[in-house]
Amino acid sequence: xxxxxxxxxxxxxxxxxxxxxxxxxxxxxxxxxxxxxxxxxxxxxxxxxxxxxxxxxxxxxxxxxxxxxxxxxxxxxxxxxxxxxxxxxxxxxxxxxxxxxxxxxxxxxxxxxxxxxxxxxxxxxxxxxxxxxxxxxxxxxxxxxxxxxxxxxxxxxxxxxxxxxxxxxxxxxxxxxxxxxxxxxxxxxxxxxxxxxxxxxxxxxxxxxxxxxxxxxxxxxxxxxxxxxxxxxxxxxxxxxxxxxxxxxxxxxxxxxxxxxxxxxxxxxxxxxxxxxxxxxxxxxxxxxxxxxxxxxxxxxxxxxxxxxxxxxxxxxxxxxxxxxxxxxxxxxxxxxxxxxxxxxxxxxxxxxxxxxxxxxxxxxxxxxxxxxxxxxxxxxxxxxxxxxxxxxxxxxxxxxxxxxxxxxxxxxxxxxxxxxxxxxxxxxxxxxxxxxxxxxxxxxxxxxxxxxxxxxxxxxxxxxxxxxxxxxxxxxxxxxxxxxxxxxxxxxxxxxxxxxxxxxxxxxxxxxxxxxxxxxxxxxxxxxxxxxxxxxxxxxxxxxxxxxxxxxxxxxxxxxxxxxxxxxxxxxxxxxxxxxxxxxxxx
Numbered sequence: 001x002x003x004x005x006x007x008x009x010x011x012x013x014x015x016x017x018x019x020x021x022x023x024x025x026x027x028x029x030x031x032x033x034x035x036x037x038x039x040x041x042x043x044x045x046x047x048x049x050x051x052x053x054x055x056x057x058x059x060x061x062x063x064x065x066x067x068x069x070x071x072x073x074x075x076x077x078x079x080x081x082x083x084x085x086x087x088x089x090x091x092x093x094x095x096x097x098x099x100x101x102x103x104x105x106x107x108x109x110x111x112x113x114x115x116x117x118x119x120x121x122x123x124x125x126x127x128x129x130x131x132x133x134x135x136x137x138x139x140x141x142x143x144x145x146x147x148x149x150x151x152x153x154x155x156x157x158x159x160x161x162x163x164x165x166x167x168x169x170x171x172x173x174x175x176x177x178x179x180x181x182x183x184x185x186x187x188x189x190x191x192x193x194x195x196x197x198x199x200x201x202x203x204x205x206x207x208x209x210x211x212x213x214x215x216x217x218x219x220x221x222x223x224x225x226x227x228x229x230x231x232x233x234x235x236x237x238x239x240x241x242x243x244x245x246x247x248x249x250x251x252x253x254x255x256x257x258x259x260x261x262x263x264x265x266x267x268x269x270x271x272x273x274x275x276x277x278x279x280x281x282x283x284x285x286x287x288x289x290x291x292x293x294x295x296x297x298x299x300x301x302x303x304x305x306x307x308x309x310x311x312x313x314x315x316x317x318x319x320x321x322x323x324x325x326x327x328x329x330x331x332x333x334x335x336x337x338x339x340x341x342x343x344x345x346x347x348x349x350x351x352x353x354x355x356x357x358x359x360x361x362x363x364x365x366x367x368x369x370x371x372x373x374x375x376x377x378x379x380x381x382x383x384x385x386x387x388x389x390x391x392x393x394x395x396x397x398x399x400x401x402x403x404x405x406x407x408x409x410x411x412x413x414x415x416x417x418x419x420x421x422x423x424x425x426x427x428x429x430x431x432x433x434x435x436x437x438x439x440x441x442x443x444x445x446x447x448x449x450x451x452x453x454x455x456x457x458x459x460x461x462x463x464x465x466x467x468x469x470x471x472x473x474x475x476x477x478x479x480x481x482x483x484x485x486x487x488x489x490x491x492x493x494x495x496x497x498x499x500x501x502x503x504x505x506x507x508x509x510x511x512x513x514x515x516x517x518x519x520x521x522x523x524x525x526x527x528x529x530x531x532x533x534x535x536x537x538x539x540x541x542x543x544x545x546x547x548x549x550x551x552x553x554x555x556x557x558x559x560x561x562x563x564x565x566x567x568x569x570x571x572x573x574x575x576x577x578x579x580x581x582x583x584x585x586x587x588x
Contacts, residue, residue, distance in 0.1 A: 098119065105139050105140065105141050106139065108139075108140050109139040109140050110127060112140055113128070113131050113135060113140070114127050114128035114131045115127030115128045115129070115131050115132050115137075116139075117137075117139075125137055156179055157177055157178070157179050158173060158177040158178055158179070159173075159177065160172065160173055160174050160177055161173045161174070161177075230324065231322075231323065231324030231351065231353075231359075231360035232323045232324070233320060233321065233322050233323065233357075233358025233359070234320065234321050234323075234358075235319070235320050235358070236317065236318045236319060236320065236321070237317065237319065247356050248297065248309075248311065248319050248320075248356075249297075249338075249339070249355065249356045251294045251296055252296055252313055252314070255313055257570060257571070258570075259294045259295070259296055259570050260293075260294070261570065263293060263295075263462075263509045263569035263570065264462050264509040264510045264511065264569070265510075266510065266572050267510055267512065267572065268508035268509060268510045268512055268513055268567070268572055268573060269513075269572055269573040270513060270515075270525040270534050270535040270573065271573045271574065271575050271587035271588050272535070272537075272573075272587075272588070273587065273588060274585055274586070274587055275574075275586050275587065275588045276316045276585070276586040277583055277584070277585050277586070278298075278300070278308075278310050278316070278318070278583065278584035278585075278586070279583060280300075280306075280308050280318055280321070281300065281302035281304050281306065281308065281582040281583075281584075282302075282304045282582055283302050283303035283304040283328070283582055284302065284303045284563065284578075284579065284580040284581075284582060285300055285301070285302050285563065285564050285578030285579060285580075285582060285583075285584060286301050286302060286303055286328065286329055286330060286331065286332075286563070286564070287299075287300070287301040287329065287330075287331050287332040287333075287564060288300055288301075288504075288564040288565070288566045288576050288577075288578050288584065289332060289333060289334055289341070289566060290312070290566055290567075290568055290569060290576070291334055291338040291355070292334055292336055292337070292338045292569075293338070293569065294338075294569075294570065295312060295568045295569045295570045295571070296311070296312050296313055296570075297309055297310065297311065297312060297319070297338075297355070298310040298311075298312050298566075298576055298584070299332060299334065299341060300578060300584050301329040301331070301332040301343060302328075302329060302582060303328035303329070304328075304582070305323070305325045305326060305327060305328060305329065305345070306321055306322065306323055306325075306329075307321065307322040307329065307332060307343055307353070308320070308321050308322070309321075309322075309355070310584070312568065312586070316586065320358050322343070322353055322358055324343075324349075324351055324353075324360055325343065325345035325347050325349060325351070326345075326347050327345050327346035327347040328345065328346050329343055329344065329345045329346075330344045330345060330346060330369070330370060330371055330372070331343070331344045331370070331371065331372045331373050332344070332373075333373050333374055333375060333382075334355075334375070335375050335379045336375060336377055336378070336379040337379055338355060339354070339355055339356070340352055340353060340354050340355055340361060341353055341355055342373050342375070342382060343373075344370035344371070344372070344373045344384065345370075346369055348365055348366075348367060348368060348369055348370070349363060349364075349365050350363070350364040350365060350370050350373060350384060350394075351363050351364075352364075352396055361396075362396060362399050364384075364394050364399065366384075366386060366388075366390075366392055366401070368386045368387050368388040368390070369386065369387040370384045370385065370386055370387075371385045371386065371387060371411060371412055371413060372384070372385045372412065372413065372414060372415050373385075373415075374415045374416065374417060374424075376417060376421050376438070377417060377420060377421040378421060380395060380396060380397055381393055381394065381395050381396065381402065382394055382396065383415050383417075383424065384415075385411075385412025385413065385414070385415050385426065385428075386411070386412060387411045387412075388411075389406065389408045389409060389410055389411060389412070389428065389430075390404055390405065390406045390408075390412075391404070391405035391406075391408070391412055391415065391426055391436075392404050392405075393405075393439075402439075403439055403441060404441060405426075405436060405441045405443075406441070407434060407441075407442075407443050407446075408426065408428040408430055408432070408434065409428065409430035409432070410428040410429030410430035410431075411428060411429045412426060412427075412428050413427050413428055413429060413454065413455060413456050413457075413502070414426065414427045414455060414456070414457060414458035414469070415458075416458045416459075416460050416467055417438075417460075418435075418460065418464065418467065418481035419464070419481065420464070421438060422437065422438055423435060423436060423437055423438060423444075424436055424438055425458075425467060425479070425481070425485070427454070427455035427456075427458065427469065428454075429454050430448075431448065431452045431453060431454050431455075432446065432447060432448040432452070433445075433446075433447040433448075433452075433455065433469075433479065433485070434446050434447070435485045445484075445485045447479075447485065447487070452471075453471045453472035453473045454471075454472045455469040455470065455471055455472075455477070456469075456470050456471075456472065456498075456501075456502040456503070457469070457470040457502055457503065457504050457505050458470070458505070459505045459506055459507050459514075460481070460507075461481075461507055461511055461528075462507065462509060462510065462511040463511055464481060465480065465481055465482065466478050466479065466480060466481055466488070467479050467481050468493075468505055468507060468514060469505070470498065470502075470503055470504070470505045470516065472498065472500065474494065474496065474497055474498055475492050475493060475494045476492065476493040476494075476505055476514065476516060476526075477492055478491045478492070491531060492531065493514060493516070493524075493526045493531055493533075495524055495526075495533045495536065496516050496517070496518040496519075496522065496524045496536075497518055497519050497520060498518075498519055499519035499561070501519050501561055501563060502563065503516060503517040503518065503519065503561070503562070503563055504516070504517050504563060504564045504565045504566075505565070506565045506566055506567050506575075507528070507567075508528075508567050509567055509569045511528060512527070512528050512529075513525055513526065513527060513528060513534065514526050514528055515565050515567070515575060516565065517539075517561065517562030517563055517564065517565050517577065517579070518536075518561070518562055519561040520558045520559065520561070521538050521539060521540035521541075521558055521559025521560055521561060521562055521579065522536050522537065522538055522539060522559075522562065523536070523537060523539040523562055523565060523575070523577055523587075524536045538559055539559070539562050539577045539579070539585060539587070540559030540560040540561075540562060540579050540580075540581055540583075540585075541559055541560065541581060559579075559581075560579045560580040560581040561579055561580050562577050562578070562579040563578065563579055563580065564576075564577060564578035564579070565577050571588075573587075573588055574586065574587065574588050575587045
């Protein structure tokens with residue numbers, strides 16, 4: 001304990017010593033903190049022996065709980081209750097009830113005008129006080145025009161037009177509609193300037209009026225002209241009917257082959273020679289289809305917007321052409337009966353045509369580009385894989401959209417029905433495969449592997465147990481069409497080059513061979529069971545080039561890519577091919 005005497009001292013210098021002032025009353029001041037001192041007996045906390053678990057002295061709770069020296073805990077009160085900790089670095093922030101709309105309004109006001117209301121004080125503002133005085137403390141909502149003023153302003157604007165009219169009187173203008181006079185546009189510019197920052201207000205005061213953007217050109221919208229009523233057809237030949245009144249839909253009976261037998265009832269072989277070339281299309285062939293069962297008619301679709309129907313027997317001539325699309329055709333497929341077929345195009349239209357008369361029966365569209373179409377085995381509904389990642393189902397009787405399957409993450413590439421139409425399988429650019437119950441928009445199987453490539457073309461095995469897919473890594477992979485939909489890792493076909501093209505794959509009617517096109521102009525044939533390549537020949541107009549060597553020592557020949565391959569269901573070795581050169585070739 002330190003004791004200070006209550007004595008005062010005068011100032012001192014070098015000449016004399018300091019003289020004490022008269023002493024006052026003595027008072028004691030305690031400057032050291034109070035420290036709890038334990039006795040020596042209390043400090044004996046040693047263990048009685050090294051193996052003992054009990055202390056020789058039991059420390060009281062008060063001595064254990066309170067600090068024996070040093071400052072007191074600032075977060076502890078005298079009654080033991082903890083103080084409320086700070087919720088921000090500078091102290092405690094009080095909670096204030098404010099709706100989301102009020103907060104957004106004040107935030108927009110501060111961003112646009114530079115000030116906002118102080119929620120802690122009524123009538124107070126923070127920020128640019130000059131702007132507060134100028135606008136009277138109003139927020140951006142209060143500064144907006146009234147409903148009556150907006151309605152009067154809209155009345156002075158041109159009509160937006162009809163969305164179904166592209167050009168001419170009443171054409172759709174939309175947000176590019178102009179005002180009827182420049183005064184209205186200038187008045188609108190002044191109203192907008194009041195809600196902008198000072199920089200925007202300066203050019204508004206100078207009289208600079210923004211010019212509305214002009215309407216885009218019709219070609220820039222990406223929509224083609226409406227061709228719903230412009231479908232035409234042309235018949236090539238002397239007469240549409242023979243002396244018995246039969247059209248080309250009648251299955252020929254005067255051949256040395258029975259076209260009414262069940263497809264796949266005879267063994268198939270790979271073709272070796274070219275027997276005919278069909279010349280009509282001027283751009284790449286996108287789809288080739290034989291009419292179901294009899295295969296006496298061949299349908300071809302091309303990027304030149306046209307479809308053509310050919311005779312597969314007799315003189316193998318062009319029978320009829322179909323015109324109705326204004327952009328390249330993506331796919332075409334017959335109904336199971338063959339009396340009609342469906343075509344899909346980049347003009348976002350799907351059209352159902354009568355095979356015999358060439359008349360357009362129905363039109364279907366979702367506003368997106370259809371990539372592939374396939375009919376249900378019953379023939380009354382069809383599936384279409386769209387560019388917007390959706391699979392849609394239409395009923396051809398009513399023309400209505402009956403179901404939508406939306407689970408893929410990329411444009412749809414292939415659609416095939418399995419299990420007698422009860423299920424179907426789909427592939428997409430998202431490098432996945434999904435299996436569905438027909439009519440139920442939830443997939444029952446999802447297959448996605450990091451090593452998978454996009455599956456671009458598909459063909460169902462005649463047995464119905466497998467589906468072969470053209471993969472983007474230059475091979476054909478096979479998946480089971482049963483309940484598990486697993487990939488058959490042991491069965492694969494390699495030897496062709498797709499080069500990123502959607503090259504077709506086709507299985508022979510007896511299921512013993514599989515064929516594929518090639519980006520170099522070749523057609524390849526494999527044995528289905530062993531995977532051995534049987535044959536490979538150049539199927540387009542070849543030319544010498546490349547780096548490989550041919551059989552005779554010449555440089556390897558290359559041609560235009562072969563994208564379409566289809567087997568004749570009634571013949572043993574007849575195959576039709578089509579490629580980028582626009583020619584359809586018939587092989588035997």
